[in-house]
Amino acid sequence: MSTDVDVVVVGGGPAGLSAAMRLRERGVSRVVVVEREKVAGGVPRHCVHPGFGMRDLHRLLSGPHYAETMVRRALARGVSLLSATTVTSCDEGGVNVTSARGTQRIDARAVILATGARERPRPARGVPGDRPAGVFTTGQLQQWTYLEGLPVGARALVVGAEHVSFSAILTLRHAGVATVALVTEHQRHQSVTGAGLVARTWGHAPVHSFTRVVEIIGRRRVEKVVLENLMTGRVWSETVDTVVFSGDWIPDHELARRCGIVMDPGTLGPASDALGRTSNANIYAAGNLLHPVESADVVSLWARDVADTVAAELLHRAEGTRPWVTLGIEKPVSWVWPNRIIVGHAPTRLRLHTESFTSARTLQLVSSGHVVAEQRLRRTTPNRSMNVASSFVDALGEASATIRLR
Amino acid sequence: MSGWRDVDVAIIGAGVVGCALARELARFDCSVVVLEQATDICEGTSKANTAILHTGFDCVAGSLESRLVHRGYELLRDYAAAANVAIEATGAVLVAWDEDQAASLPALAEKARANGYPESVLVGAHEVYELEPHLGEGVLAGLRVPGESIIDPWSVVSAFATEAVRAGVELCLGTRVESLEREGECHVVCTTSGRVRARWVLNAAGLSSSKVDGFCDHHDFTIQPRRGELIVFDKLSRALVNSIILPVPTKRTKGVLISPTVFGNVLLGPTADDVDDPGATGTTREGLERLLDAGARMMPELLDEEVTATYAGLRAASEHQDYQVRRHEGENYVCIGAIRSTGLTSSMALAEYVMELMRSAGFDAASLPAPPVPVMAPLGEGQRRRYLDNELIAVNPAYGEVVCHCERVSAGEIVDALKGDVAATSISGLRRRTRAMNGRCQGFYCAARVVAMMIEATGRVASDLTGLPR
Numbered sequence: 108m109s110t111d112v113d114v115v116v117v118g119g120g121p122a123g124l125s126a127a128m129r130l131r132e133r134g135v136s137r138v139v140v141v142e143r144e145k146v147a148g149g150v151p152r153h154c155v156h157p158g159f160g161m162r163d164l165h166r167l168l169s170g171p172h173y174a175e176t177m178v179r180r181a182l183a184r185g186v187s188l189l190s191a192t193t194v195t196s197c198d199e200g201g202v203n204v205t206s207a208r209g210t211q212r213i214d215a216r217a218v219i220l221a222t223g224a225r226e227r228p229r230p231a232r233g234v235p236g237d238r239p240a241g242v243f244t245t246g247q248l249q250q251w252t253y254l255e256g257l258p259v260g261a262r263a264l265v266v267g268a269e270h271v272s273f274s275a276i277l278t279l280r281h282a283g284v285a286t287v288a289l290v291t292e293h294q295r296h297q298s299v300t301g302a303g304l305v306a307r308t309w310g311h312a313p314v315h316s317f318t319r320v321v322e323i324i325g326r327r328r329v330e331k332v333v334l335e336n337l338m339t340g341r342v343w344s345e346t347v348d349t350v351v352f353s354g355d356w357i358p359d360h361e362l363a364r365r366c367g368i369v370m371d372p373g374t375l376g377p378a379s380d381a382l383g384r385t386s387n388a389n390i391y392a393a394g395n396l397l398h399p400v401e402s403a404d405v406v407s408l409w410a411r412d413v414a415d416t417v418a419a420e421l422l423h424r425a426e427g428t429r430p431w432v433t434l435g436i437e438k439p440v441s442w443v444w445p446n447r448i449i450v451g452h453a454p455t456r457l458r459l460h461t462e463s464f465t466s467a468r469t470l471q472l473v474s475s476g477h478v479v480a481e482q483r484l485r486r487t488t489p490n491r492s493m494n495v496a497s498s499f500v501d502a503l504g505e506a507s508a509t510i511r512l513r
Numbered sequence: 514m515s516g517w518r519d520v521d522v523a524i525i526g527a528g529v530v531g532c533a534l535a536r537e538l539a540r541f542d543c544s545v546v547v548l549e550q551a552t553d554i555c556e557g558t559s560k561a562n563t564a565i566l567h568t569g570f571d572c573v574a575g576s577l578e579s580r581l582v583h584r585g586y587e588l589l590r591d592y593a594a595a596a597n598v599a600i601e602a603t604g605a606v607l608v609a610w611d612e613d614q615a616a617s618l619p620a621l622a623e624k625a626r627a628n629g630y631p632e633s634v635l636v637g638a639h640e641v642y643e644l645e646p647h648l649g650e651g652v653l654a655g656l657r658v659p660g661e662s663i664i665d666p667w668s669v670v671s672a673f674a675t676e677a678v679r680a681g682v683e684l685c686l687g688t689r690v691e692s693l694e695r696e697g698e699c700h701v702v703c704t705t706s707g708r709v710r711a712r713w714v715l716n717a718a719g720l721s722s723s724k725v726d727g728f729c730d731h732h733d734f735t736i737q738p739r740r741g742e743l744i745v746f747d748k749l750s751r752a753l754v755n756s757i758i759l760p761v762p763t764k765r766t767k768g769v770l771i772s773p774t775v776f777g778n779v780l781l782g783p784t785a786d787d788v789d790d791p792g793a794t795g796t797t798r799e800g801l802e803r804l805l806d807a808g809a810r811m812m813p814e815l816l817d818e819e820v821t822a823t824y825a826g827l828r829a830a831s832e833h834q835d836y837q838v839r840r841h842e843g844e845n846y847v848c849i850g851a852i853r854s855t856g857l858t859s860s861m862a863l864a865e866y867v868m869e870l871m872r873s874a875g876f877d878a879a880s881l882p883a884p885p886v887p888v889m890a891p892l893g894e895g896q897r898r899r900y901l902d903n904e905l906i907a908v909n910p911a912y913g914e915v916v917c918h919c920e921r922v923s924a925g926e927i928v929d930a931l932k933g934d935v936a937a938t939s940i941s942g943l944r945r946r947t948r949a950m951n952g953r954c955q956g957f958y959c960a961a962r963v964v965a966m967m968i969e970a971t972g973r974v975a976s977d978l979t980g981l982p983r
């Protein structure tokens with residue numbers, strides 16, 4: 108069986124839904140969103156706390172309410188939504204899917220990948236020890252608690268101290284679990300100012316800086332977690348039955364990698380310009396797949412730009428291959444996006460991410476051995492991307508360049 | 514099982530060896546129980562190995578192990594094909610990284626011949642790189658071993674157990690053997706859920722095999738657990754590896770290898786460290802770092818990929834360089850101990866061999882027509898997975914409803930694994946039978962749903978499944 112559409116969007120999260128709606132608004136007639144879960148909406152479906160929709164919908168909603176609103180609006184704009192349907196592979200001519208109706212081919216003139224990002228689970232972080240029950244990621248914990256109502260435990264340790272780590276405390280509190288502490292290998296937490304104070308006074312959970320997990324101990328269930336202070340060498344353990352590994356995002360990039368588009372070694376998502384154009388003229392990318400992780404409203408706004416580009420290029424696709432330059436990085440910059448820029452198309456925005464805290468440094472754009480642009484940066488925070496004025500890369504010529512901190 | 518039972522044969526342990534024995538005995542007119550302390554089959558060493566079907570090319574020539582690995586290879590290869598258990602004949606290439614290792618290759622080829630395996634071929638560095646283009650720099654030479662294969666280790670045990678149970682063998686889970694008493698020709702097996710009087714007792718207790726042997730006052734060997742830690746890399750690394758990449762073995766260990774799995778991942782490991790505690794199946798920072806160091810030299814690109822899982826298994830090694838399979842004169846008791854690091858491969862041959870020992874000691878049950886070989890769910894990437902099987906989806910749409918996205922496990926498969934003759938009773942048992950939650954996200958997307966499905970299908974309580982107090 109096969110269907111023919113204009114655009115197929117893979118993933119019905121904020122990015123995919125937003126892009127699909129915009130395509131319809133731009134007059135593209137046949138737009139299909141394929142979503143593997145029974146209910147579309149993506150990660151916000153299980154983020155039962157306010158903090159969604161400010162910038163795109165101009166309302167403050169909870170995650171599930173935001174997800175429902177996005178789905179409703181997409182349907183109202185004539186987007187076809189295929190839920191409980193998994194895209195198993197994609198190429199420049201469309202996607203292959205499977206569902207309770209069997210396998211199917213969807214041919215499309217353009218494909219938008221919007222498969223999102225996930226948190227690295229324990230093994231990917233190299234945490235040794237036993238393998239008992241009671242080890243979660245935040246996303247898993249939220250579904251466990253809010254979607255399925257399963258019991259969590261009594262005492263938890265949260266690994267990570269970025270935005271999502273604090274939302275893990277909220278979920279734990281809702282589930283009746285005491286958060287014993289948050290631990291981060293960095294010198295302080297990486298969320299908004301005051302988050303640490305809120306966690307301490309209201310969640311009674313201190314943030315242990317410079318701290319790593321040495322080992323998890325427990326036969327059937329987590330019994331304790333051994334911790335180490337990387338500065339003092341002090342080793343101690345916390346008696347908990349639950350460990351939540353939060354943050355440390357990685358794009359869900361399997362489809363993107365398997366379809367052969369060029370990937371960026373920094374973001375681990377598809378290399379793209381600010382409009383979601385990848386190395387394949389028919390395949391675009393949007394949302395957290397490109398660079399984890401932004402808030403849902405930002406993702407949704409930027410996905411509109413991707414949709415505008417797709418709509419325009421469906422009418423006038425440039426002939427031949429586009430000449431690109433690559434934007435590389437030097438540590439401690441861990442990624443920059445956009446990371447591939449079409450020669451002559453100045454990017455509309457520039458995001459930067461560092462692996463550590465830095466302050467009072469100079470950001471340099473280096474091309475052919477010369478510093479072609481410089482800008483002072485007051486500070487950067489790991490696990491939190493920041494805006495740099497896109498004019499910073501205006502000096503880009505036809506040679507690739509590297510962004511570094513000095 | 515409870516109270517007092519009389520049987521012809523009691524098997525202690527439901528690992529790959531115990532289950533192979535049960536399957537073998539199911540072909541005879543006799544009553545058989547399998548006594549297993551864990552609440553599922555395959556909870557010991559059999560769940561945590563390297564999943565290779567060995568040719569036995571590097572065994573100690575002339576040993577029982579060599580003979581049984583050789584025979585077991587053929588038996589299991591054919592059985593896996595019949596039972597729809599994933600197996601791939603990827604072959605192996607043994608790689609020499611220094612002059613000493615290169616110099617030892619001809620002797621290894623000679624040893625392979627002595628082990629009844631003449632197919633190995635010496636190859637130069639150039640050919641090694643042609644076979645495995647992603648190997649790191651510094652390869653000097655290699656030995657190709659075309660027969661080495663990869664197999665789904667969990668479905669093997671399930672298939673044996675399923676075949677046995679369908680043919681009438683009783684599987685007693687959650688039943689620990691605490692002592693054995695001689696009673697004339699028979700033994701009384703005292704367990705945590707009652708006593709069994711058995712005409713024959715077969716000790717397939719793995720890491721506890723020497724302890725159980727002690728119940729019969731035998732002290733022929735002592736198990737020295739040897740831990741092997743392993744790292745499983747993301748499926749996106751599978752394209753880096755064509756075959757099993759072996760190091761030159763030492764006396765103690767086959768060494769750290771890189772191997773594809775039938776599930777489409779790549780394994781790096783195992784380490785080999787003697788430990789005192791037979792429960793020490795945790796991983797260690799030091800062990801994982803050693804593996805990553807070895808991996809960085811063997812295949813630097815592999816380390817750029819994400820790690821999906823880490824685990825450790827314990828080999829039942831002993832002070833001897835061979836299996837300890839023995840029947841003492843005048844006893845209807847066979848110890849199948851110290852099955853070291855090849856028991857998956859040799860399991861069916863071990864069962865055949867134990868049968869010969871029993872026969873020659875007067876076990877005279879009549880043979881029955883062979884029971885049908887069960888057809889296992891296709892879990893291998895080389896097989897037609899359910900989510901792609903349109904004919905089956907048309908009959909049962911739940912096979913098209915993917916629940917575990919990373920491993921593409923359908924709702925239908927999860928439901929099947931929770932019913933069945935040897936059904937999953939725990940989350941880890943469900944993982945082994947379906948692959949659900951074994952993928953790169955380790956449950957970020959699907960764990961909540963899968964556990965909820967398990968509760969719904971079995972009526973089990975969530976806290977029981979997740980090790981929480983009620």
Ligand SMILES: Cc1cc2nc3c(=O)[nH]c(=O)nc-3n(C[C@H](O)[C@H](O)[C@H](O)COP(=O)(O)OP(=O)(O)OC[C@H]3O[C@@H](n4cnc5c(N)ncnc54)[C@H](O)[C@@H]3O)c2cc1C
Pocket residue numbers: 117118119120121122123141142143144147148149150151154156157158159160192193194195221222223224245246249271274275359362393394395396400401402403404405406
């Ligand atoms: C715990 C937590 C708290 C958060 N709190 C906030 C907050 O307060 N405010 C805020 O603005 N943001 C918050 N976020 C971030 C926000 O949820 C994400 O930025 C947003 O969901 C990203 O949207 P996306 O569409 O890129 O990806 P996702 O939401 O991840 O959506 C991707 C979708 O693609 C589907 N998919 C993937 N692969 C396939 C395939 N092969 N076939 C079919 N479908 C597929 C997935 O099922 C999913 O539905 C939070 C995130 C988390 C985890």
Ligand SMILES: Cc1cc2nc3c(=O)[nH]c(=O)nc-3n(C[C@H](O)[C@H](O)[C@H](O)COP(=O)(O)OP(=O)(O)OC[C@H]3O[C@@H](n4cnc5c(N)ncnc54)[C@H](O)[C@@H]3O)c2cc1C
Pocket residue numbers: 525526527528529530531548549550551554555556557558559560561562563564565566567688689690691717718719720721725739740741742783825826827828829852853854855856857858859
């Ligand atoms: C790291 C590693 C890699 C390996 N790689 C390979 C490989 O690639 N190929 C290969 O062929 N082999 C390999 N092996 C070896 C193979 O896994 C083992 O030889 C095999 O699993 C042994 O099976 P078993 O049934 O003897 O033991 P087990 O699987 O340990 O089973 C013994 C069972 O007995 C039960 N038991 C113990 N005491 C009692 C009691 N008192 N009462 C009731 N029940 C009891 C235990 O609970 C357990 O379930 C490897 C092993 C390791 C550790």
